[in-house]
Amino acid sequence: MQNLVVKGQNFALTETGGLENAADWTPDVAKELAEKEDLTLRDSHFEIINIMRDYYDQFNISPIRKLLKKDIAEMLSDLKANDDYLISLFPGGAMHQGLRIAGLPQSRLDAEIEPVTRVQVVSEQKDIKHFVSEFEFSGKTYRVYAKGNLVDPSEWSEELAEFLAKKEGITLMNDHWVVLNFMRTFYFKYGIT
Structure with missing residues (x-):
């Protein structure tokens, strides 16, 4: 050091x-x-x-x-x-x-990593419940990063959120929607979650 x-x-x-x-x-x-x-x-x-x-x-x-x-x-x-x-x-x-x-650590947010790099990262966990690359829903193919987040956030919908939650064994309740809507509003205002 x-x-x-x-x-x-x-x-x-x-x-x-x-x-x-x-x-x-x-x-x-x-x-x-x-x-x-x-x-x-x-x-x-x-x-x-x-x-x-x-x-x-x-x-x-x-x-x-x-x-x-x-x-x-x-x-x-x-x-x-x-x-x-x-x-x-x-x-x-x-x-x-x-x-x-400035004495600060480097930013390490997904938003600043090259998209091609993010898509190619593969999770090592064996008990993954979420999608890790792409999936079909309502006749459309969606791409996700290895951690399950949509590559294109503009494709998000409440129906898609319900589908993704069910994939992970979660039933979305009112409290979930409050948090989800807050996070989406914050993300689109500040570019960070």
Whole structure:
């Protein structure tokens, strides 16, 4: 394991050079992490880093690109949410270099994994009750990821939800529908579940 020394204090780093513990982050730590990547941080960098860290503090997860850019546009400007601007600040990518310098873990959401990769992942469990690649319902073929989620969320319907739930031995009740509808609304608003 690597270490970073800042003002005489040791900080554990991951294999990819990020902080092992996000709580260890300080602006001085960020400057040292950036210096290791030949990057000098300015106020414009810290504007973006602080938005990343605020998101992490609020949701306990690193932001995905879509939500980071949404927050930047709302808090700063559309210009600063532009990919070219973000690359000018973090040539190694805002979602990789930027998050690393912000002391945060990489986003690991299905939404940011290449679709071809997600479809090819096969679960190792033997007692799987859900579909793992594709299935037929009402004369149509549906594709799902290995964990059973629809590849195309726009194909979802209440009838399909009932069918998928029954496949897993679940009878959907009113409380289920409250949660399902909340999750769908949240997903289509924020791009994350």
